[in-house]
Amino acid sequence: MKLLLGILLGVFFGFALYHAQAAKPQKIYGMLQLKDLELMKIIFFAIGFGSVLLAISAKTGLLNLEHLSVKTMHLGVIIGGLIFGIGFGLGGTCPGTCVTAIGTKGGAKRGLSVVLGGISGAFVFLCCKNMLTALGLFDTWNIGKITLFHISDTYVSLLPFRYGGLLIMGLLFMAIAWILPENQSAKERSFS
Amino acid sequence: MKNWMKKAILLGLSFWIALVLVKPVGVSTEFEVVAELLKNALTGQPLENPISYGMVFVLAMPVGAWLGNRYDRKKEKTALAEEPFSRKEFALAFCSGFFLLLGARIAGGCTSGHMMSGMMQGSVSGFIFAAAVFLVAIPVATFRKK
Numbered sequence: 001m002k003l004l005l006g007i008l009l010g011v012f013f014g015f016a017l018y019h020a021q022a023a024k025p026q027k028i029y030g031m032l033q034l035k036d037l038e039l040m041k042i043i044f045f046a047i048g049f050g051s052v053l054l055a056i057s058a059k060t061g062l063l064n065l066e067h068l069s070v071k072t073m074h075l076g077v078i079i080g081g082l083i084f085g086i087g088f089g090l091g092g093t094c095p096g097t098c099v100t101a102i103g104t105k106g107g108a109k110r111g112l113s114v115v116l117g118g119i120s121g122a123f124v125f126l127c128c129k130n131m132l133t134a135l136g137l138f139d140t141w142n143i144g145k146i147t148l149f150h151i152s153d154t155y156v157s158l159l160p161f162r163y164g165g166l167l168i169m170g171l172l173f174m175a176i177a178w179i180l181p182e183n184q185s186a187k188e189r190s191f192s
Numbered sequence: 193m194k195n196w197m198k199k200a201i202l203l204g205l206s207f208w209i210a211l212v213l214v215k216p217v218g219v220s221t222e223f224e225v226v227a228e229l230l231k232n233a234l235t236g237q238p239l240e241n242p243i244s245y246g247m248v249f250v251l252a253m254p255v256g257a258w259l260g261n262r263y264d265r266k267k268e269k270t271a272l273a274e275e276p277f278s279r280k281e282f283a284l285a286f287c288s289g290f291f292l293l294l295g296a297r298i299a300g301g302c303t304s305g306h307m308m309s310g311m312m313q314g315s316v317s318g319f320i321f322a323a324a325v326f327l328v329a330i331p332v333a334t335f336r337k338k
Contacts, residue, residue: 002214002245003244003245003248004279004297005213005214005245006214006244006245006247006248006249006252007248007249007272008208008251008252009206009209009213009214009217009252010248010249010250010252010253010255010256011247011252011253011255011259012206012209012215012256013210013249013253013256014205014252014253014254014255014256014257014260015202015206015256015257015259015260016199016205016206016256017200017203017206017257017284018256018260018261019199019202019203019257019258019260020199020200020203021199023257025302026296029333029335029336031313031331032212032326032329032330032332033330033335035335036263037334038196041200042196042199042200042203043197043200043307043308044200044214045197045201045204045238046200046201046203046207046308046313047204047207047307047312048204048205049200049204049208049312050207050208050211050308050312051222051311051312051313053204053205053208053210053311054211054312055211057294060226063211064212067212067214067215067216067282068211068216068247069201069210069215069216069313070310070313071300071301071305071306071310072317073317073320074291074299074317075322076211076300076323077300077317077321078296078299078301078320078323078324079295079298079322079324080295080296080297080298080299080300080324081295081299081301081320081321081322081323081325081327081328082237082293082295082324082325082327082328083291083294083298083304083324083328084262084273084292084296084299084302084324084325084328084329085227085272085295085297085324085325085327085329085332086235086288086291086293086295086328086332087287087288087289087290087291087292087294087318088288088325088328088329088332088333089291089328089329089330089331089332089333089336090287090288090291090332090335090336091282091284091288091289091292092284092288092333093285093286093289093292094292094303094304095219095220095292095293095296095303095304096217096302096303096304097220097300098289098292099219099251099253099254100252100254100256100257101254101257102254102257102258103253103254103255103256103257103258103261104254104261105257105258105265109277109282110277110281110285113281113282113285113286113289113312114210114222114286114288114289114292115289116289116292117221117258117285117286117287117288117289117290117292118289118290118292118293119227119230119289119293120224120225120227120286120289120290120293121223121289121290121291121292121294121295121297122220122224122226122227122293122294122297123224123227123230123231124294124307124309125224125293125294125298126224126227126228126231126297127206127231132298136200136241137197137298141220141240143316144316145317146315146316147247147313147314147315147316148314148315148316148319149314151272151313151314155337158316159230159309163316164315166216166271166314167229170293170312171289171319176300177200180315181306182196187246187316
């Protein structure tokens with residue numbers, strides 16, 4: 001049953017990423033070069049919209065709070081993020097979008113190449129894991145699973161606000177998405 | 193409604209439905225599962241069954257893209273030219289994947305897990321990860337040779 005859900009939700013997520021054009025390296029380069037911010041608008045809005053839905057569904061009891069999953073903050077998040085940024089800027093893709101690209105015509109070979117590189121990267125990580133742990137990468141600045149707002153008793157929050165705070169953050173994200181400049185090269189969209 | 197907003201609502205819904213039904217979306221963990229399998233196979237250790245909710249989720253993603261792509265191509269009726277893919281491009285794509293997953297596993301998540309799911313929940317690590325990623329990715333993409 002859970003596997004079936006996994007298939008359906010994975011198809012939906014891949015479909016949504018495809019429609020956001022996130023699987024196109026040109027769109028990610030455009031966003032990172034700050035020339036075409038459509039993808040940034042979409043991502044900001046989607047995250048904000050997700051927060052609003054999360055806040056409402058948590059408040060009304062629709063959401064099982066055990067489904068929430070907040071990741072630990074430690075030095076590795078920063079170092080890992082910086083390394084991730086090299087790959088993100090270089091390839092114009094990320095772990096989710098390269099997998100998605102495999103399903104598209106014209107993007108499959110590139111997507112598969114990124115996946116192969118990714119498996120190698122994860123392999124090297126596994127081999128260095130003990131060394132990185134010994135270096136204290138995961139213990140330094142480890143402040144645990146911290147959230148901005150009090151979304152569940154499992155996590156410590158920075159601010160005293162609950163779902164109202166998260167709702168306002170979500171609306172703020174949606175507003176930022178709204179304000180960000182529209183794609184100037186709208187004509188190119190039909191072409192691409 | 194504007195076009196970008198429709199796409200954003202679709203994407204936001206996909207985050208939320210996954211969260212309500214099972215857990216937040218995440219991808220990079222499954223790369224580690226495959227790498228672990230590979231490592232165990234190479235060192236002759238017993239292999240664990242890699243099939244899980246997370247793995248089928250990731251494997252199903254290209255199917256969703258394929259469905260959308262097929263519909264678009266039928267509608268537009270323009271045959272997309274197969275992009276030439278040189279050895280140099282392969283090297284670039286491979287290296288980019290290498291850095292992406294090395295970084296993601298050190299950070300404990302990627303764009304989907306840390307940035308999208310994380311920030312959606314107001315997770316501090318999600319915001320810090322996003323800041324670190326863009327700090328490097330913007331100059332790399334800007335100075336990268338076309």
